[in-house]
Amino acid sequence: MTTWIWIAVAVVAVALYLSWTAGRLDRLHARIDAARAGLDAQLLRRASVAQELATAGVLDPAASIVLYEAAHGARQAEPDGREVAESELSQALRAVFADPDTVAEVREAPGGTAAVGELTRAVRRVPMARRFHNDAVRAARAVRTHRVVRWFRLAGHAPFPLAFEMDDEPPAELTADGGASAL
Numbered sequence: 298m299t300t301w302i303w304i305a306v307a308v309v310a311v312a313l314y315l316s317w318t319a320g321r322l323d324r325l326h327a328r329i330d331a332a333r334a335g336l337d338a339q340l341l342r343r344a345s346v347a348q349e350l351a352t353a354g355v356l357d358p359a360a361s362i363v364l365y366e367a368a369h370g371a372r373q374a375e376p377d378g379r380e381v382a383e384s385e386l387s388q389a390l391r392a393v394f395a396d397p398d399t400v401a402e403v404r405e406a407p408g409g410t411a412a413v414g415e416l417t418r419a420v421r422r423v424p425m426a427r428r429f430h431n432d433a434v435r436a437a438r439a440v441r442t443h444r445v446v447r448w449f450r451l452a453g454h455a456p457f458p459l460a461f462e463m464d465d466e467p468p469a470e471l472t473a474d475g476g477a478s479a480l
Contacts, residue, residue, distance in 0.1 A: 332430040384464035394468035420467035
């Protein structure tokens with residue numbers, strides 16, 4: 298009789314552990330979804346501000362076209378090409394705002410200081426949002442690689458989480474002021 302009690306206790310302990318692990322994995326997947334939504338919002342905000350600046354008439358025509366096409370491409374990108382499109386927008390932003398005189402000209406235009414401030418905040422938030430997303434992906438991957446998770450299929454049918462890899466370096470001239478105030 299005592300043997301059956303110990304077997305029952307062991308089965309209950311294993312079931313509790315499996316349930317706890319499945320719940321943890323579910324919470325990690327929810328964290329990934331929330332982080333991805335935040336990243337998507339920041340990427341959309343950055344592309345929108347860049348597109349507004351490109352159409353405002355404060356940049357030279359060539360820079361406006363480059364910036365507009367990159368921002369439009371980032372906003373319209375399919376999920377499988379999103380990382381490339383966002384990297385191209387980062388490169389376009391660095392190319393357009395590489396010259397301090399360009400930034401100064403935009404700031405001197407009516408509403409330019411606010412536009413540059415909004416763009417600065419947007420380009421600074423993207424790397425943070427991407428880091429939060431990739432940290433959540435890393436944590437979920439660590440749990441999903443455990444043998445118990447694989448053997449008992451605790452991840453269910455959730456796709457294996459993928460990190461969002463892109464060039465997110467902001468233009469140096471926009472972030473040159475040291476910028477804690479722009480966050």
